[in-house]
Amino acid sequence: MVVRTSSSLSTPAEALRALREATPLTQCITNAVVTNFTANALLALGASPAMCDIPGEAGLFAGISGGVLVNLGTPTSEQRDAAREAVAAGTPWVLDPVAVGALPVRTALARELLDAHPAIIRGNASEILALAGTGAGGRGVDATDSPENALDAARSLALRTGGTVAVSGETDIIVDADRTARVSGGSALLTKVTGGGCALGAAMASLLAVATAFDAATAASAIWAVASERAASRTRGPGSFAVAFLDELAALQPANLEGRVDDEVAR
């Protein structure tokens, strides 16, 4: 079902088309587990990823990038300083607050970085609840809450940052101050591959170069849903699924994304 409204500046199809036209340089400060998969996902999608995560370079590189990702999965001391530099560059950026809540170093950093106005915050429900201060965080990287339960927390974060908040789950929910979009579908196999969610945050950062924050987050969720369904339909396990997912990101046509977003302006 497509319920596009005039408040949307670009549909997922238009955003994907624009991304492939622009091949935006995308700086990813991300965790050690998913750097390779993230870079390959962005290349397959049509963006140009780079991981420049040391102090003295991260800010400069953010300044010439179209979008920036700060993912807190394995935040070394150098990465923390690099993240601070990068978000000060003025380029729109995505915060992925991996496993915030129970873990103090990343939780403190995530809260500090909120003041630098992330255009998009992407996390699972437990992470969004913890970041908003209304939950204890999940079990490490696993969500123990559902996206609908995190809707109020997501809205409060959006109001605080002036940006968009995307809650990943069986149905993704994307909110800003006024709007709510839901993207359903996708394949559960994506949760059996490390970095599926982290790479989604990176795709949002790439799309920030060519779309508004709300549209970038929505488009990335729709892309993930369609590509993961297609990959799942022809694979037998998580290993071959991850390979097929990259192939499907590259093969994806804008028309494949139609009818994926359920959008409403009033909350």
Added chain:
Amino acid sequence: MVVRTSSSLSTPAEALRALREATPLTQCITNAVVTNFTANALLALGASPAMCDIPGEAGLFAGISGGVLVNLGTPTSEQRDAAREAVAAGTPWVLDPVAVGALPVRTALARELLDAHPAIIRGNASEILALAGTGAGGRGVDATDSPENALDAARSLALRTGGTVAVSGETDIIVDADRTARVSGGSALLTKVTGGGCALGAAMASLLAVATAFDAATAASAIWAVASERAASRTRGPGSFAVAFLDELAALQPANLEGRVDDEVAR
């Protein structure tokens, strides 16, 4: 051939079933080369991996995990401190002393960590010999000795730590103070994929959440042997083998593991 004895609390089949029931949170402090493959292997197997390897978080996270892996492949300064925190948390843990012997930083750390009583030490024969002080270590990550030659060294380490020592090779040998198990089979293609052994150590850490150290090490070796044989039977090279191996870990049924372990109580 199955020669299970009363000294075993759970068979590999029972351990795998218990792991999938528990989906144990498994903290991996591991090297930069294999983080992605390790996380994907644990997800495929049915565990819940997380890499939390910075000081100030590693100990906390170890405390809520079911098992911990400390792999010394690329031990940065922060990882060394994180490892010290993690092994102090009281959660059963696995030491993988990658390339100890010739390399002084990791060798000193591995010897220090022995005092924190690893439930399992997993390495190739050269690493076990070097850690026990009776060998010079291999050629980097390559073993230049056979597991049978490391049997006495493994036993002496087991007596010293009170734990289990698993020596990987063409036939894996698992020993504790009293027992010896051998697991044969598997595919040599596993040695052509980086992280095959490192991910095996991680699987042992996951299994520590649901089985005794000896049974966890034995079950992981049996799982690796069966899944690698199945993957090798339908692939043509190391790239497609690695993908198929993850698929086979996910598809593996407990019944597939029967008859894999040759077990003896008396040494």
Added chain:
Amino acid sequence: MVVRTSSSLSTPAEALRALREATPLTQCITNAVVTNFTANALLALGASPAMCDIPGEAGLFAGISGGVLVNLGTPTSEQRDAAREAVAAGTPWVLDPVAVGALPVRTALARELLDAHPAIIRGNASEILALAGTGAGGRGVDATDSPENALDAARSLALRTGGTVAVSGETDIIVDADRTARVSGGSALLTKVTGGGCALGAAMASLLAVATAFDAATAASAIWAVASERAASRTRGPGSFAVAFLDELAALQPANLEGRVDDEVAR
């Protein structure tokens, strides 16, 4: 077309045969994005990779390796010190100056390391121009210049270091003080997989153990061209291409490399 000259000590076919005979230990100090793919590519090719990138160990390990790679993609503080140690060990080594030019930390280090006489410098045209001081560097990791435009810069670097310089692009150009070789072919899909170029630099490091710098660089380029063409011919996207590329590296026969290098002594 084969235009081998007497100045070549070994053909690509001979170099590949020698590498598989020697399985040379190859130390890779490389970036976090590509460690896994790099290690798997070297294993598939027949070498023995290891990533030993911490101070206090890197120099020792370089001393027992047949070749060393220093790739500046994500140069943490510890990696920078490790690189300095490693290049002082006397083992022939490859410099991959990823994204030098705009980014000051790596640019300063790359220039410093030139004094340690890299046997091979491998980069894209923008990186080679920037390192030679005659260009501004590319857009992050992307080349914005063509190899032919970097020919003079490559030669000046070769004269300065006394080594070989390999410029990667649609046609690879390899130069030393006197000679120029060109390797064409290959698949553009290789640019859609992160680490294709970084792993090529690592292959050159492995081949340094069994061939002269010029022949090692030329052989690696020829191997990459042939393996990527073969992989592309049977895959549908970047995910499956990367897997097939590793399979093809392992399956590659020396005879497959004939006729790949266009060689000239006089410039």
